Amino acid sequence: MSRHPDIRPRRSALYVPGSNARALEKARTLDADVLIFDIEDGVAPDRKEEARAQIIAALAQGGYDAELVIRINHPASRLGAADIKAAARSGAHAILLPKTEGAQEVRDAALRLASAGAPPTMALWAMIETPMGVMRVEEIAFSSPHLACLVMGTSDLAKDLRARHTHDRLPVLTALSLSVMAARAAGLFILDGVHLDLDDDGGFLAACRQGSELGFDGKTLIHPRTIGGANAAFGPTEGEVAWARRIIAAHADALKDGRGVAVVDGKLIENLHVESARRTVAMAEAIAVRAARRR
Numbered sequence: 001m002s003r004h005p006d007i008r009p010r011r012s013a014l015y016v017p018g019s020n021a022r023a024l025e026k027a028r029t030l031d032a033d034v035l036i037f038d039i040e041d042g043v044a045p046d047r048k049e050e051a052r053a054q055i056i057a058a059l060a061q062g063g064y065d066a067e068l069v070i071r072i073n074h075p076a077s078r079l080g081a082a083d084i085k086a087a088a089r090s091g092a093h094a095i096l097l098p099k100t101e102g103a104q105e106v107r108d109a110a111l112r113l114a115s116a117g118a119p120p121t122m123a124l125w126a127m128i129e130t131p132m133g134v135m136r137v138e139e140i141a142f143s144s145p146h147l148a149c150l151v152m153g154t155s156d157l158a159k160d161l162r163a164r165h166t167h168d169r170l171p172v173l174t175a176l177s178l179s180v181m182a183a184r185a186a187g188l189f190i191l192d193g194v195h196l197d198l199d200d201d202g203g204f205l206a207a208c209r210q211g212s213e214l215g216f217d218g219k220t221l222i223h224p225r226t227i228g229g230a231n232a233a234f235g236p237t238e239g240e241v242a243w244a245r246r247i248i249a250a251h252a253d254a255l256k257d258g259r260g261v262a263v264v265d266g267k268l269i270e271n272l273h274v275e276s277a278r279r280t281v282a283m284a285e286a287i288a289v290r291a292a293r294r295r
Contacts, residue, residue: 007282009033009290010067010149011218011234012227013191017042018051024058027066031294032227033218034067034191039083040074040098041156048079052086059091065294069125071096075109084109088116093123096151100126101133103143110146122146129153129193131160134175141186150183151220152176154193165196167203169210180215192216198223208233241284244277 013034016027019042027035037058043051055070070092072083087095097109109124124146128137134157141150154172158164163171176192183190192211195204204226211219212233219230236244246264251274254262262269 007279007286008067009218009231009235009283009287010189010191011287012221012230013069013151013218014221014224014227015042015071015194018055019043019047021054024054026224028063030066030224030227031231032066032221032224033231033290034069035064036069036071036096036220037092038071039079040071042071048073049082052083056086056090062091065290067094068092069094069096071098071127074098075105075112081112084112085116088113088118088122093121094125094148095122096125096127098127099130099133099153099156100128100140101130102136103139106140106143106147110144113146123148125149125151127151127153128175128179129156131157133157134178137179137182138185141182141188147186147188149189149191150179151191152179152193152216155196157193167206169207176211176214176216184215189217190215192219194220194222195226196222198226201229205229205233235287236280236284240280244280247273247277248281 010033012032013036014027014030014032015036015038016023018024018037018039037055039048039051039055059068068091070083070087070090072087072095073079075081075084075097084095095109095113097105100106106124106126113122124144126140126147128134128140128150129152133140137150141147157172157175161171169176180190195207197203208219208230216234218234221227221230247269250262250264251269254260
């Protein structure tokens, strides 16, 4: 059973560089389900202190309608330690640990957050973006009850593998699938990596479809104009929701008649299909509530 059973859309997760004041302001108007305020790779080394301060100030000002996450520098570094202390009481929902390669890193970060005064509701997210991280993804996934989500860092992973960025992403497919399996086994959410070519709309949408088919909850993004495509790819369609409701109703009727299975349009429906259908309907309802709130 999932440790995190809440149904919450995480279809789109936009990286927002903390050093870019204009981007921090614009993010308040965007329809991304998740905003990842970045102090790590998206920020130049000489601007990390500035980025941290701007993120903390922006969160204090508020006005964001999204799940708020801060990607810190590696917690073993001086910058990372300062990031944890600043983020602990920032009001963010989660801290994203970069280049996670072992369970102890997650446990240590949880302890340091708690000692810095973080509320018990603040979650940890972990990036899987190195060969060692992939090899140890199972132990990472089960490392701490504070861990809620894995995030694929496919750009760094491809670099370390000396692999090519291909349209079908075959060089990283094993890592993607292993990470999804570990996340689901541990009851975690998981987000797919970024698509780097902003001029390749077709490739981006294909990667979104592939990620959804593999089982990812959503996709990390580097530009606001890709939010709509990710939201569409990782959210249930009207047809899927309608089919889910038919499955639920048919199975309920079957149970009333003392039958454990039902047949809908020639397809055998069992309890496992009903569980998936209920999740589809619940996700659609959560998305609808979010859309109504933004009107």
